[in-house]
Amino acid sequence: MLSRRHFIAGATASLVAAPAILRAQSIWRDYPFSLGVAAGDPAADGFVIWTRLAPRPLDPHGGMAMAPMPVKWQVATEPRFDTVVREGEALARPELGHSVHVELEGLEPDRPYWYRFEAGGERSINGQARTLPRTGAAPEALRFGVAGCQNYEAGFYTAYRHLAEEELAFVYHYGDYIYEYRGDAIRPGWSGDLIVAARQGVGQDAFDLADYRQRYALYKSDPDLQRAHAAFAFFHTFDDHEVTNNWVQDIDPDGAPPELFRTRRAMALQAWYENLPVRRTMMPRFGATSAHRQVRYGDLAEIDLLDTRQYRSDQPCGDGFRPVCAEVTSADAQVLGAEQEAWLARNLSRSQARWNCLAQQVMMMSVDRRRTPDEAPEKLLNLDTWAAYEVPRQRLLARLRGLDNVVVLTGDEHQNWAGELHDDRDRRVAVEFVATSISSGGDGSDLRPGSDHILAANPQLKFLNDQRGYLTCDVGRDEWRTNFMVVDRVSTPGGALSKRATWAVARGETTLRQA
Template identity: 55%
Template sequence: MTIITRRGLIGGAIAGGGLLAAPAILRAQQIFAAYPFRLGIAAGDPAPDGFVIWTRLAPDPLAPHGGMPMRPVAVDWAVATDERMKTVVQKGSAFARPELAHSVHVEVTGLEPGRPYFYRFTIGTEKSMVGRAMTVPPLGATLDKLRFAVCGCQDYEAGLYTAYAHMADEEVDFVYHYGDYIYENRQDPVAFDHNDRLKPKIRQHIGQMCYSLDDYRQRYAQYKLDPDLQLAHTRAAWFTTIDDHEVRDNWAGLSDATDTPPEIFALRRAAAFQAFYEHMPVRASALPAAGGIQIYRRQRYGDLLDAHFLDTRQFRSKQVCKDGFKPICPEIDRPDLEVMGRTEEAWLAGNLRQKAARWNLIAQQVMMMPLDRRTSPGGTAMRNFDSWGGYNAPRERVLKSWKGYGNIVVLTGDEHQNFAGDLRTENGTGEAVATEFVLTSISSGGTGSDVREGDAVIRANNPFLKWTNDRRGYGVVEVTPETWTTTFRVVDQVDGPGGVVSTAQVATVEHGKQGVALARA
């Protein structure tokens, strides 16, 4: 047995005694055969008065149930104003329940806005590492600067998480993770890059393709054992969202790429949603229910930034034109296609009409720019039909609703590359209404290169695209009342230790003006 308590040691010799029934005594006497906080800690969904703190007890993370007994276990937590945890301002106890893989989600409240705090979990003499999180400034407060990081797409098999080690050194107010926290595919020692060239797998998944709740739990555990990822989680609170690989590659609504019956795919999706909740520092509002998971949400940072975190998977229509990178087909113009769905569209439009802040952030998963994906001259125009480029009607509807704002910036992932460009109506030929920055992957796609093959053709066919890059890394965004600056940070390798970080590009947008200014030609 992994966990031994005083009750387990002396059996029923004094069963019914008041001493053993006292929860505080049981907590103090728990002794683990292995360290119970091996999956680290995290904070998320910050607000002006607090944030969520998370951990999962797993002394044997890859074993069934993480090596835990099938009963609730009490966990103490504390929040302090100092890293040494000397000045504790909030504390309490929560149960790690087997129904949720012995994860703990504490929604801390009663804190001061706009300042850093530190947090830790304990069980008896066992202590987690200490994490740091910033509360959000008061609504409407005047801010002169905000700084945050953007990351995602972290295929464990494709490379090391060196980028996270460097991101942990960035001083940021929060982190936005755009999705693909795990990859659901089976262990596969042979892989090919986007040019069908053999590429090595740096490390291997444990287990087969994820279908059941146990499968997804084990996959999250394997990813969360990475020390660089754990370190990055301790440095700031994260806003996390879902893209495709948290469930199945290129899923949409109740459809997957293999035409699984919707009622069967719904079971797999429900398991994936539960595992996501169990392993992310999200609020109870994101606890999955029969209809799905509530993952789109909003957070304002004073008078400077209104952040809208979208869900572009759960309410999406099935991809047309056979999905993937394909020549354009007539179905792309179908008026009934959806990406967010009308309810979420109305929610976003209502938020924007409030004009609550100087800048609007649209934080979402798949590229909005309708790129022609041809990498050689001639032929028929191509699109990525798993992006907004495969959904002309909803993209045009949303972009036209953004006319006149002059303060909308879209942050995207999924592509495993860096892109900077203008969002224009009329399939990229009309009025510029926003700017889109696509941030590269942490590891997915492997080490990469400065320029991907065919880049010159793509640039020529897409004049709204201003810059591209094919390295791994993350983004750092600095927002002031007058400018939005995205710094593309890249590492030179992920297929071995010691990757060096550098700045590939600095892109700036002026408030009230459309168009990206690049620091480097």
């Protein structure tokens, strides 16, 4: 459907002698841009454009010969490419899975651009991306999307198809771009019920670079995901499933020794880099990547993209959903690590922006997860969230207090949540919006069993919903609105989109209000 080959074949049928010439020009038996195109990390003067050559995406090396391959690229100010403002050639190298990352500079701020690639006589689809306003600009408004958690087998990417139709400056991706585990056709759900895969994945649990590369190839073959990437630049972060469930630092929850887990993590992060439109500074070095970074949208918003995995101390109390234990208040615990935490503190203390946004992965609110009054005698925590790291959590909340313009964006939960963040003296300091998943968890329903009890037991929580979808954030100079967009199903294609709720916060306040 996205193949240019069919278009070229059809378009040339009426031209005398042209088919033979075009056929000779193409060196490919299969379409090489099968994984689409993408743009990322927009700034005021440019962004990254990405593609990866993979004529047979699920085969070893994507069906590529183990040699560098030149890829031409073009950037234009309109979709017909009559006005090309930048062009060049990059090498798709086997060391990086034949991916190409081109960092554009010197473009005009706050306007759309179109880009495309060509290799061996075949052309990619067109992608589109916007540059950001200048740092000194005073934009009236910003509209961006929030998405993540896209388990391939769990459902169709219909939410991405709808997302691609939105008008957005960019998309923030909170991770779980892939899931590393084997995609079973049938498996037990969270309550022991039968889950039947909506579609068939490939491969076993991913351990080496070939496994992770193949997993990205499977996911990126999805046409709805390709549409979303072609429509907007993304800011990518990663969560746990880019490597393995609930990993932190060099600690493998399945118990592999740290020196072995580090090799697996290194390969997983290399595949993450290869397959996403991120900057060269994020190419892993010695198995680690520096992925926390700041985005400025004029004077309207500063967005701090956080990494809550690489520097975090081990989950306390044995991880999972458990009652609070003494380790939850360990003074040595870290979520961001000392260096990233100091970087964030500096950003927040210097910020002159109307809004400060922390775009991160795991829930910052401390929520009692008991679904019935009898489920446990005391508070149950999700120990893979900030709630299990009370000391660094309170340290951060203390820094947010008084700013009265902080919005926290989160993923991971596979449910929509909106709530208020309270410090240790029960003062409100910020609001948090948790985005659901594109597909992970399957169709869902408005509320899971027990969610009404969770809402009643946690007064800081204002909204909970268990459908798939994405967020759009409408950021004005005086009000931030978050729209919870949901699809009615993901188990079959064609799910319908609706706006389930809009929650708003006024600048200078920390109270959520349903809009």
